[in-house]
Amino acid sequence: MQEPKTRPHVLMMSEITADGKLTLKRGASSKILMKYMAPETEVLLHNTRADYDAIMVGSNTIKIDNSFLTVRLVPGKSPLRVIPNSRADIPLDANVLKPGAPTLIAVSGEAPPDRIAAIRSRGAEVVVAGEREVDLPLLMQILHDRFGVKKLMIEGGPTLNWYMLQHRLVDEIRLIHLPFIVGGADTPSLVGGMHIDSEDEMIVLRLKKHYLCGSNLVTEYDVLYGEKVHGISR
Ligand SMILES: NC(=O)c1ccc[n+]([C@@H]2O[C@H](COP(=O)([O-])OP(=O)(O)OC[C@H]3O[C@@H](n4cnc5c(N)ncnc54)[C@H](OP(=O)(O)O)[C@@H]3O)[C@@H](O)[C@H]2O)c1
Numbered sequence: 001m002q003e004p005k006t007r008p009h010v011l012m013m014s015e016i017t018a019d020g021k022l023t024l025k026r027g028a029s030s031k032i033l034m035k036y037m038a039p040e041t042e043v044l045l046h047n048t049r050a051d052y053d054a055i056m057v058g059s060n061t062i063k064i065d066n067s068f069l070t071v072r073l074v075p076g077k078s079p080l081r082v083i084p085n086s087r088a089d090i091p092l093d094a095n096v097l098k099p100g101a102p103t104l105i106a107v108s109g110e111a112p113p114d115r116i117a118a119i120r121s122r123g124a125e126v127v128v129a130g131e132r133e134v135d136l137p138l139l140m141q142i143l144h145d146r147f148g149v150k151k152l153m154i155e156g157g158p159t160l161n162w163y164m165l166q167h168r169l170v171d172e173i174r175l176i177h178l179p180f181i182v183g184g185a186d187t188p189s190l191v192g193g194m195h196i197d198s199e200d201e202m203i204v205l206r207l208k209k210h211y212l213c214g215s216n217l218v219t220e221y222d223v224l225y226g227e228k229v230h231g232i233s234r
Pocket residue numbers: 013014015016021022023025026027028029030031057058059060061062064065084085086087088089133134135136155156157158159160161163188192
C-alpha cells in the first residue's frame with residue numbers, strides 16, 4: 001500500500017534561455033527576460049498558477065524581481081504565496097506583502113521578533129519552520145497539514161530550486177524555453193548549489209511532454225529520484 005502523502009505535490013516551473021540561464025546576469029531581474037515570452041506562454045503560466053493551491057519563490061527573487069505571484073491574465077483564484085525567508089528580512093514594501101492573494105512567510109528561529117511583527121502587520125501570516133534556516137521538508141509538511149496545500153508550484157530562483165531538489169521535494173519540472181543565449185559563467189541557471197562529483201549523483205528526469213506554446217517550446221518532465229543513469233536506455 002502507498003504511504004499517505006504528507007507533503008504537497010510539487011511542480012518546478014521556469015523560463016530558461018537556450019543556455020539554461022534564468023536571467024541576464026547575477027543580480028538582474030528575470031522580468032527583463034520574461035518580457036520576451038510569447039503571450040500564449042504568459043497565459044500558460046497564469047493558468048498554472050490558478051490551478052495550484054500555493055506558489056513559492058526564494059527570498060532573493062522577492063528582493064530582486066519584487067514579484068506579485070498573482071493570477072492576472074486569466075480568470076481564477078491566486079494561490080497562497082509562500083516565501084522562505086530565514087531572517088524575515090524581505091522589504092516591508094514588497095509586492096507579495098500587498099493585497100491580491102494571501103501570503104505566508106516561513107522564517108527560522110533566528111528571525112527577529114520585531115521583523116516578524118512588522119510582516120504580520122502587513123497582513124501576511126508567518127510560520128517558524130526550522131532553527132537557523134528554513135527547514136524545507138518541515139515547511140512542506142506544514143503547508144500540507146496546516147494550510148491544506150495539495151499542489152505547490154515553485155518559480156525559482158536557482159538556490160531554492162537546488163535545495164528543493166536536494167531534499168527530493170520536486171515531482172515535476174515544466175520549462176519554458178526562450179530562444180536566447182545570454183552567457184556568463186556566474187549567471188544564475190535553473191539550479192544553483194554545489195557541483196556533483198560523478199554521474200551517479202545526477203538527478204534523472206523523464207521527458208513526458210513537449211509542445212509549442214505560441215512561439216515558445218515547453219518541455220515537461222517527471223523527476224526520478226534514485227534512478228541510476230546507467231539504468232536509463234538511450
Ligand atoms: N527565469 C525564472 O523563471 C526565474 C524565476 C525566479 C527567479 N529568477 C532569478 O533568480 C535570481 C535569484 O535567485 P537566487 O538563487 O539568488 O535566490 P532564490 O532562490 O530566489 O532565494 C534564495 C533564498 O531563499 C532563502 N531560503 C530560506 N530558506 C531556504 C532554504 N531552506 N533553502 C534555500 N533557500 C532558502 C534564502 O534566503 P534567506 O536568508 O532569506 O533564508 C536564500 O538565499 C534572480 O536573478 C531572479 O531574477 C528567475
